[in-house]
Amino acid sequence: QKEVEQDPGPLSVPEGAIVSLNCTYSNSAFQYFMWYRQYSRKGPELLMYTYSSGNKEDGRFTAQVDKSSKYISLFIRDSQPSDSATYLCAMSGTTTDSWGKLQFGAGTQVVVTP
Amino acid sequence: DAGVTQSPTHLIKTRGQQVTLRCSPISGHKSVSWYQQVLGQGPQFIFQYYEKEERGRGNFPDRFSARQFPNYSSELNVNALLLGDSALYLCASSTRASGTDTQYFGPGTRLTVL
Numbered sequence: 001q002k003e004v005e006q007d008p009g010p011l012s013v014p015e016g017a018i019v020s021l022n023c024t025y026s027n028s029a030f031q032y033f034m035w036y037r038q039y040s041r042k043g044p045e046l047l048m049y050t051y052s053s054g055n056k057e058d059g060r061f062t063a064q065v066d067k068s069s070k071y072i073s074l075f076i077r078d079s080q081p082s083d084s085a086t087y088l089c090a091m092s093g094t095t096t097d098s099w100g101k102l103q104f105g106a107g108t109q110v111v112v113t114p
Numbered sequence: 115d116a117g118v119t120q121s122p123t124h125l126i127k128t129r130g131q132q133v134t135l136r137c138s139p140i141s142g143h144k145s146v147s148w149y150q151q152v153l154g155q156g157p158q159f160i161f162q163y164y165e166k167e168e169r170g171r172g173n174f175p176d177r178f179s180a181r182q183f184p185n186y187s188s189e190l191n192v193n194a195l196l197l198g199d200s201a202l203y204l205c206a207s208s209t210r211a212s213g214t215d216t217q218y219f220g221p222g223t224r225l226t227v228l
Binding site for chain 1: 118147149154155156157158159172202204206216217218219220221222224
């Protein structure tokens, strides 16, 4: 079983809709949670960074972390065709042997149609 | 400000050959991490270096090695290439090597092994 599970999609939504993405994980030591966006054949770009449980909002993006359920989410409001990309969740722990070692999900491909 | 840079952009090798990939971190960042991303999957952690010392190693064979130079740039070496080594190799830099430091990714080097 993978430490981080993410539905690969594709997830197709019409322009203006809310995109809902999520990941589940099994390692209770994870404390730092990130969402990256990756366009085809490019490097991942950091979108959101959250420590421990709670919500964080940045513009059209909202990240939620529920450590009790080992479940994280990313919501994109008012989606645009330029949001079409693969979205990767990533997480890391606090022990010295896990610092800097990001565990990624497989990524969800999102397609926003005009 | 320049982001993380990687060279070369693309590389084609044959089985059994050796390859060296290069990474220059963001100015002021002292930690460099390497990841392998196979098509359709999330990045997998290979190494992390901080202040020229190895701080973490993923589950990769000894054919993979890396080093960090005094100017904090880094090289990833892969010996005895296999077809399965074909992937996008990503370099990420951060200020330090702790979980609180976000990692910023370069565009990657796409390696094809024939």
